[in-house]
Amino acid sequence: MGTETKTLKKSEKFEGIAGPLVCVVMDGVGIAEEGPGNAVSLANTPTLDKLAVEYPSQKLKAHGSAVGLPSDEDMGNSEVGHNAMGAGQVFAQGAKLVTRAIESGEMFASKTWRDLCGNCLSSNSALHFIGLLSDANVHSNMDHLEAMIKQAKTEGIKKVRVHALLDGRDVEPFSALVYVDRIEEFMRNLNCAEFEAKIASGGGRMTITMDRYGANWKAVERGWRVHVLGEGRMFASATEAIETLRAETGESDQFSEAFVIAEDGAPAGKINDGDSVVFFNFRGDRAIEISAAFDAGDEFDKFDRIKKPDALYAGMLEYDGDLHIPKKYLVNPPEISGTLGECLAEGKITQLAVSETQKFGHVTYFWNGNKSGKFDEGTETYIEIKSDTAPFEQRPWMKAAEITDTLVEKIKSGKYRFIRANFPNGDMVGHTGDLAATIIGVETVDLQLARIIKAVDEAHGALVITADHGNADEMYETDKKTNAPVMDKNGQPKKKTAHTLNPVPCIFADNFCGGKYIFKNKDFGLSNLAATFVNLLGYEAPEFWDESMIEFL
DSSP states (O other): OOGGGGSOOBOSSOOOOSSOEEEEEETTOOOOOOOTTOHHHHSOOHHHHHHHHHSOEEEEEOSGGGGTOSSTTSOOOHHHHHHHHHHSSOOOOHHHHHHHHHHHSHHHHSHHHHHHHHHHHHHTOOEEEEEEEOSSSSSOOHHHHHHHHHHHHHHTOOEEEEEEEEOOSSSOTTOHHHHHHHHHHHHHHHOBTTBEEEEEEEEETTTSSOOOTTSOHHHHHHHHHHHTSOOSOEESSHHHHHHHHHHHHOOOGGGOOOEEEEETTEESOOOOTTOEEEEOOOOSTTTHHHHHHHHOOTTOOSSOOSOOOOOEEEEEEOSBTTTTBSSSEEEOOOOOOSOHHHHHHHTTOOEEEEEEHHHHHIIIIITTTSOOSOSOTTTEEEEEEOOOOSOGGGOTTTTHHHHHHHHHHHHHHTOOSEEEEEEOHHHHTGGGTOHHHHHHHHHHHHHHHHHHHHHHHHTTOEEEEEOSSBSTTOOBOBOTTTOOBOBOTTSSBOBOOSOBSOOEEEEEEESSSGGGEEEOSSOEEGGGHHHHHHHHTTBOOOTTSOOOSEEEO
């Protein structure tokens, strides 16, 4: 794609809104039928209700093929949602890319895979796999792990160790044993005198290893200690560890304490000099920090690694294309270029991106096509509001007020033409499974929208309110036939912490130019937003983007 295609042409039909165009992403707020587990419909949302009545709105598809996932049975997520919004087009995403690479044999023919295996064969050492033990297809897919373990045996590797991060977030909260049983049976069927594969360590994804955006390096350190050093509470098996920790703490899988599997009183799978390591998650945000810990030399200062083994490390993909993390990877990530941010920067159109730590990378890194830097330092401003480290259900308001304080100030400054912000509440609180807290989270965002629309109107701008995927809209597992909540063994509704397959809202609050355009009568997805945004700013959309949702009168 040449540079000239990224240059925006002024529209001959519309001069553009006078003030700023503000896009607010209500993370995790989808549209579902009213019901006892729908935190969105149960919440008191006078601002959203009013805006939805008074202004044009659309339902946008935010899952499956609309965001580059393999099938429409695949739930959307924040990464692919923001990729689609920022890119203006749909790119094949991590799960699909990895599946293709495995099925075609491309992954196992790659130099990185050959190096990983060659290292183990020459050193007679172990091949380790670290990642989320899940089939949700959000961060990882067990099919990929099983394919690599099977291929490792074919390559002649004798020892495989799996460091299992428990999900309970994109899948049911207490489902870890389903996945542990599956992988252990798979490995048992492969094991023989010449090959041994087993689980070596593990713990909940929110407790160890899978931190993001530098929010909690202590979690990465805890992961390092159990995976690499073999330090931690020891159990005879992963099943024993999970059952014991559940009984002691009552915590769901995602918050499970770390554990180490022991053999004769010693760790079953420390990572030693000469070993090879694969981090098998394909999604980047929660893979970057552990990858940096493995890749960095003595300059690493985030925590004391105690010992950094001389091991060969690779990620499933390159998780950060700007910082080149990790140095080695198995599958090339989607090459996303010509994004909205890049095109605006090319035209010297000022941009602002704001969120708190939990979603800051989504309105920057993911929005910009998995690139961590700016396209133009002179016209782009990124503001991160530091998140609390308290459990989200205890602080369901999160940093919504502080995000809004910043937005209102910057809108009034008149400095920015395009502003994007993310409110994480519906997603981050929704993932806890706490219905009452999630209702408060949704109401918190609604309260802030009232402040934002007032500031936008005073600046003669326009506000677009949307979401990246659903979550808070389904807090209970439901019977597909009756739509009634599924009950647990205690007669209580079974909590759902995963994302949904529901569409998301898209409301256009424009009090100044709304009569100059109409909405096309079509089904749209998140990737149609970019073209719509540049049209509202007074520009024609690039031909390689998905079409705009509006046309001018």
